[in-house]
Amino acid sequence: MSEVTPRPGDPTITSALVAEHGLTKEEYERLIGMLGRAPTFTELGIVSALWSEHCSYKHSRPVLKTLPTTASYVLQGPGENAGVISIGDGLAVAFKIESHNHPSAVEPYQGAATGVGGILRDVFTMGARPIAMLNSLRFGSLDDSRVRYLFSGVVKGIGDYGNCVGIPTVAGEIVFDSAYENNPLVNAMCVGLMHEEDLIRAKAEGVGNPIMAVGARTGRDGIHGASFASEDLSAASDAKRPRIQVGDPFTEKLLLEASLELIKSGHIVAIQDMGAAGLTSSSAEMAERGDVGVTIDVTKVPTRESGMTPYEVLLSESQERMLVVARKGHEEEVRAILRKWDLTAAVIGEVIAELVYRVTEGERVVAEFPGSRLVTDCPTYSPDAREAPAIRDLRAADASVVPERAEEKDPAWTLEQLLSAPTIASKAWAYRQYDSTVRTNTVMGPGGDAAVLRVRGTNKAIAVKTDGNGRYVYLDPRVGGRIAVAEAARNVACTGARPMAITNCLNFGNPTRPEVFYQFREAVAGMAEACRALGTPVTGGNVSLYNESPSGAVYPTPVIGMVGLIDDLSHITRASFQRDGDTILLLGEMGGELGGSEYLATIHGEVIGAPPRCDVGREKAVIDALLEAIRSGVVSSAHDCSDGGLAVALAECCIGDRDCESGAEIDLSNYSSFSDRAILFGESQGRIVVSSSAPKRVLEIAQRMGVPCAQIGLVHRHSESLEITLPTGSMRSPLSRLSQAYHSTIPTVMARTPEHATFDELAPVAAH
Amino acid sequence: MARFRIAVHITPRKGLLDPQGNAVKDALHTLGFKAVRNVHVGRYIVLETEAYDAIAAEETVTDMCRKLLANPVTEDFEIESAVPA
Amino acid sequence: MARFRIAVHITPRKGLLDPQGNAVKDALHTLGFKAVRNVHVGRYIVLETEAYDAIAAEETVTDMCRKLLANPVTEDFEIESAVPA
Amino acid sequence: MKFGIVTFPGSNCDYDAFHAITEMLGEDAVYLWHKDHDLQGSDVIILPGGFSYGDYLRPGAIARFSPIMQEVAAHAKAGGPVLGVCNGFQIACEAGLLPGALMRNANLQFVSAKVRVRIENSDTMFTNLYERGEVLRIPVAHGDGRYVASAEVLDELEAEGRVIFRYADANGTLSADANPNGSERNIAGIISDGGNVLGLMPHPERACSPLLGSNDGVRLFESILSRVAA
């Protein structure tokens, strides 16, 4: 161990300073115990970053451990920059989702853009070339001008970044609900493709190997993220206040090409993105994984601004930077590759045998921690968990007794209202701003159930989708957790893909509140049940806690990113009705459940009742039956029933694809044990609308696999309406009206918005 | 009421990464303008507005900058004197 | 050699559609700034360069505008006097 | 025949063009590096889509100074075929290989969509396998695709049959609705006065496979083959 002395000019460590760094008294004592002395200011900064919720998962780790993570084809589970699964033919898919909620609340454009940049880097540092981006967004009500400002800024940020790098953005979801009013959720997912042999892990190895900083220079961006507020520091200098990170997709594109070239070259042993807590967390994590020591000299780090302190260099979150462990003696080759892409690489440290994490400023040691304890000694917590009685009461409320509104006499009115609810309405306004066809692999882009990308050189394709329904999780976290996974699987299966594995982003409130931690624990338990039943292990993810605003926590929102595999390109199936005269079937069981539905929320403003049941065994059977039917070549289209229930699903099959509109005639009069509205708008799980020219075969497959299946109507390609007969009534909707409701809502609302809305009510800056 | 013209300069806030400025600087170097040290790229907005006098016009434009023209998180703005249009 | 700062304004050529200017004008109207008559949005580039004197600096920057900074088909440029940086 | 596809820093459709040429056409293709001065004996040059230099100043403004562009200009001057797609069209305009300029889309938003374009002139080295008036389905993906030029230049382009593609609806009717970016006179693609440089905003290389939704771009490349090989 070396002698560590306080650096002249650094503030003295007071209990106030410790508190500002987010450490509890116990955590600070733990730190002193680990060091055997008081920390320096630099050390305090390092620990506050690494022990932050964001980096340490101190509240979530024990719960996450309960998720299933293995399958024969999982090459890399949680613990790396991204998960990796094998898809055969020597190929593998790397994928991961991450949140950028708080940065996006402060600056939607840059927040979303840098979120995309970060998740891209997580995937290409595994050795995979990114082939698709997805995003999952939650905003408050679109009636609010600030929400429209956030929405348009986030969409533009996602689009501009991904478009410039040249990765197609192919799928996602957007939900509008006042529960997210001051705390939008911005989750971005990236999927990459690689040869199995190119898989590289972020594990520092080889004593004497140089550590290099690669890519953009380091500035004072985002030091301590958005959480840092210190009177002492900000009074000292405005320049030290946390700063928004600005994305540079052009540099990212160069970094992507250079990194893939580096990985192929064999000149490096490990590479990791400098993401949250920048140089500090990337270097400490790489050392911990490799069980080696490292030493870093901050004066060698290329900076953008002069006079940066070790504290600032270590904690900067400047974007588009990588940390690389090169092979000793290959430094020049590494530099040459970066030079080719107009980027620089600097040796900033070395892998050492002594098990320490050491930071120097020239000769002076400014921080030193024993072994890998910096990472492993982080405290973990298991807070109290208790369901809020108010939510139990909401769940117990009987949704079926909510009185009908007068207009509902004509279900066509209700259907139009639902189709024009921003959460259900077409999101083309957003995804038209995303290049979804670059790289020429996109067989099905945004607009259907899941996106499908062909895998060049094979007869295979992969299907990808994100899903999550916060309202269900709010009403019943266990069931909601199950549904999130099951729905993602169903979406992927509708395209003809076998669900393979998931990544997940857990967006919750403050975990130290028992009712929030209860939601977290239960939702993860529900996800685990579904993952086990469906055979889709978790290969990674991200946890975003403290999503709260003065009006309370957001809906607990686990977002599932699912990857599925299509073995044969001929199995690729679309959501919209394809052929005149096809029979329409409902695969799965009609349940007539209205609890937690979009119908209750949109038409009645009620969030009550138990969310629909989700029997994960039945979900598996439905998916298997669907895939069997698709592989038998008897399915023309498949679309799952979700928000808005069967009626919305049918309408989407008719008018969802503007190039392929069809009418349909449906008879649901057999379901007389349910009310008309429950049949139309109930959101029972495990249901898929299938169209087929060989309905007998579909029925036979379903019966063999023990899945309810019923013929419910016919596709009339040239009819101009959707007609539905119900047990006690009927409805007829002209396609033009359905289409108008579905396609025009969001463009019309957004056209009323100035390009930037007022900035005067900036959202409060919550934790990172 | 009279009509005034006011020019506004909006620049990326100091210390924030300015990818546009960097790209232009690099390009100028490549073109042989090696003496260039720094480049920042911002926006230039010229407004014509009716107001009682120049002072009122400038106040209104300041308000516009706060509310719409400049992003308070990432940009600084500067307003030139109003001139009769 | 001394260091100079020179500001350049690049504006869309008159007569061309200026959708950005129109969008800003509409937005200002929506926000209640009804007195706004016209808005034009251009680019504002601030360069710092070494040169023998202000005149040389201005000449070099004019050259940069011709070669790179402005598109002669769609844009006009104007250079402010060089000031010591 | 050999196609040379230029990779500028920030190009991102170079790979798509490469695959369209090699997989769909079965022809030779090479990537040409922006810092090089060597066209490697390419018969046809493709300036691909993407965001060269981030498009940070103006699309194409910086790329046109790349060393390789001197060779591309010389190739064009000697009558060699050059195809500029999207960012490549922007670069070709900035480099003076084509008249006019491409500005921010009129609605200020990036547009990614499968649009329709009508063939205005099928008597060119790029369109001889199409019918005049035929409507193609081709993806666009750009933020700066609004074609502008002075009225005189536009008149001249029209008079000389140098407007090659216009945005149209499914029936081939020109309308503001069919125009995704506000281009003057619905212009989607033009050709140089020598007839050997084509610039267009839609991406023919993304319309070379029925699996991906359209095959309509294939004949553009085949047209070049038939003309240049002949």
Ligand SMILES: Nc1ncnc2c1ncn2[C@@H]1O[C@H](COP(=O)(O)OP(=O)(O)O)[C@@H](O)[C@H]1O
């Ligand atoms: N919800 C989750 N489920 C499973 N694994 C998770 C989850 N959240 C995070 N992880 C895993 O924990 C590790 C650390 O994640 P994270 O801190 O988000 O990475 P990064 O350094 O890229 O921010 C990753 O391997 C990630 O996959």
Ligand SMILES: [Mg+2]
């Ligand atoms: Mg990471």
